[in-house]
Amino acid sequence: MANLELPSADATYIPFFTIDPEGATDLDQAMYLEKTAEGYIVNYAIADVPAFVELNGALDQVARERGQTFYLPHRKITLHPPVISEDQGSLLPNQIRPAFHWKISLDQAGSLGTVELKRVMIKSRAQLDYASAQQELDKGSENEQLKLLAEIGALRIEQERLRGGASLNLPDQEIEEDGNGYRLVSRVPLALEEHNAQISLLTGIAAARFMLNAGVGILRTMPQPEEKRLQEFRAQTQLLGHPWNDEISYGEYLHGLDVSDPKQLVIMHRAASLFRGADYRLIDGQPEDELIQAALAAPYSHTTAPLRRLVDRFVLLTCHLITTGESIPDELKDALEQLPSLMRESSTAANRVSRAALDLMEAFVLQSRVGEQFQAIILQGGSNKDGKESSGLLQLIDLPVTGSFTGAGDPGSIATVKLVHADPQQRQINFDIVA
Structure with a gap:
C-alpha cells in the first residue's frame, strides 16, 4: 500500500450520499446535487484508490494482473484487498474518506458546462439502495436529492438522444441468493438505476474531454455500426x-x-448486436471521431469505478494531473500504454466467468425437466434446409432462461419447445421446436 498521503482539502461539509445495489460494500461513488439559477451542479466523489495503491508498487502489479473485480453467485474476487475495496477506500456512510471531487455544472437542459476536479476528504451521510429509493420516490418522496437525481438523469438521457446515442433497455439475467440457495431472475433496471448511470456517464464524458484537450489519456471507444x-x-x-x-x-x-x-x-x-468492437484506446493525435463511443455518441472514458476496475485509477490520476497543470510522469505514461491489452484480457475473462455461471444455473434449474414443453420467444431463427439444421436462440416466457434450439423458427414468434438436454457439468441446455 501507498504511504497514505491523504488530501489536505476538506470537503466533509458537503452532504454526499451513495446509491448502490442493496448490501453493496465496495462504494466507488457518492454524490450531492444542486439546482441553481443557471441549471445544476453535480458534485460527484470517486474513491481515491491511488491514495492506497502506489504506482508500480507490489499491489499495483497484482491489480494489473487481475484487471477488475470478478463477481460470482457465492463470492467476488476483488481487484484490491477487501481492507481497501470494502473498508478504508470505500465511501461508506459516516466515515471520512479520500476522494476525487468532480464539480460539474450543467445548464437547464442538462448540457455539460464547466468541470473542476480536486482531491479532497469527504464524509458520506447516507447509503441508499436502488429498490428502496425507487419505492420512496414513487410514493411522492420529498427527498430533494432523489428528485434531483431523477430530474438530472432524465435530462442527460435526452441529451444522449439529441447527440444520436442510444441506451439499450434489455432485461438483465441475474443470479440471486434467496436464503435457501440461488435462483435465476430476469430484471429490467429501475429508473433510478438508469438515472444514476447517467451521472457516471456524465463524469466519464467530462474526463474524456479533459484528456482529449491535453492530448494524453485512455478512452473507452466503440466504432459506429457499418x-x-x-x-x-x-x-x-x-x-x-x-x-x-x-x-x-x-x-x-x-x-x-x-x-x-x-x-x-x-x-x-438485434440492436445490441449492432454495436461491436468496444475497446480501450490511447489518445495519440487521432481525429476525435475515431475515439468516439458510438452508443453514447460522445468521447468517453471509464472513470468512476476505481475500486472495481483497473483503468479508472489511471484515468483519475491523469485527469487530476491535467487539472493541476503538472506533467504526466513517465511511469504513468508507461502504465497507460499497458492498459488497453490488460483491460481486453480482463474483460474477456470476466465475461467468460459471468456467462459460465449463468449457463451452469440454467442447466441446474432445468436438469429435472428434460422432456417437458415450454412456451418461448424466438430471438434468433434457426433453419432447416435440405435436411441440414442449424441452431437458433430462444428465451423461455415463464423462466428467465435463454438457450439454443434445433429446427426452424421465425424471430419474434412464440413457439412451443421441448427441453431435450440439460447438463450442469457441461453447462449446456438445448430445445427442439414442437410447434
Missing part, C-alpha cells in the same frame, strides 16, 4: 412489424420500444 448493418437492421424492424422510419433517430426509435412485446424484444436484441 451502414450495411444499419440497413439490415432497418429491414428487420420492417419484417417484425415495428419499422424504424427515416423521421426519427436510432436512439429515439429504441427508446420507444416495449421489451414486454416479443417482437420488440427481438428488435432490441
Whole structure:
C-alpha cells in the first residue's frame, strides 16, 4: 500500500450520499446535487484508490494482473484487498474518506458546462439502495436529492438522444441468493438505476474531454455500426412489424420500444448486436471521431469505478494531473500504454466467468425437466434446409432462461419447445421446436 498521503482539502461539509445495489460494500461513488439559477451542479466523489495503491508498487502489479473485480453467485474476487475495496477506500456512510471531487455544472437542459476536479476528504451521510429509493420516490418522496437525481438523469438521457446515442433497455439475467440457495431472475433496471448511470456517464464524458484537450489519456471507444448493418437492421424492424422510419433517430426509435412485446424484444436484441468492437484506446493525435463511443455518441472514458476496475485509477490520476497543470510522469505514461491489452484480457475473462455461471444455473434449474414443453420467444431463427439444421436462440416466457434450439423458427414468434438436454457439468441446455 501507498504511504497514505491523504488530501489536505476538506470537503466533509458537503452532504454526499451513495446509491448502490442493496448490501453493496465496495462504494466507488457518492454524490450531492444542486439546482441553481443557471441549471445544476453535480458534485460527484470517486474513491481515491491511488491514495492506497502506489504506482508500480507490489499491489499495483497484482491489480494489473487481475484487471477488475470478478463477481460470482457465492463470492467476488476483488481487484484490491477487501481492507481497501470494502473498508478504508470505500465511501461508506459516516466515515471520512479520500476522494476525487468532480464539480460539474450543467445548464437547464442538462448540457455539460464547466468541470473542476480536486482531491479532497469527504464524509458520506447516507447509503441508499436502488429498490428502496425507487419505492420512496414513487410514493411522492420529498427527498430533494432523489428528485434531483431523477430530474438530472432524465435530462442527460435526452441529451444522449439529441447527440444520436442510444441506451439499450434489455432485461438483465441475474443470479440471486434467496436464503435457501440461488435462483435465476430476469430484471429490467429501475429508473433510478438508469438515472444514476447517467451521472457516471456524465463524469466519464467530462474526463474524456479533459484528456482529449491535453492530448494524453485512455478512452473507452466503440466504432459506429457499418451502414450495411444499419440497413439490415432497418429491414428487420420492417419484417417484425415495428419499422424504424427515416423521421426519427436510432436512439429515439429504441427508446420507444416495449421489451414486454416479443417482437420488440427481438428488435432490441438485434440492436445490441449492432454495436461491436468496444475497446480501450490511447489518445495519440487521432481525429476525435475515431475515439468516439458510438452508443453514447460522445468521447468517453471509464472513470468512476476505481475500486472495481483497473483503468479508472489511471484515468483519475491523469485527469487530476491535467487539472493541476503538472506533467504526466513517465511511469504513468508507461502504465497507460499497458492498459488497453490488460483491460481486453480482463474483460474477456470476466465475461467468460459471468456467462459460465449463468449457463451452469440454467442447466441446474432445468436438469429435472428434460422432456417437458415450454412456451418461448424466438430471438434468433434457426433453419432447416435440405435436411441440414442449424441452431437458433430462444428465451423461455415463464423462466428467465435463454438457450439454443434445433429446427426452424421465425424471430419474434412464440413457439412451443421441448427441453431435450440439460447438463450442469457441461453447462449446456438445448430445445427442439414442437410447434
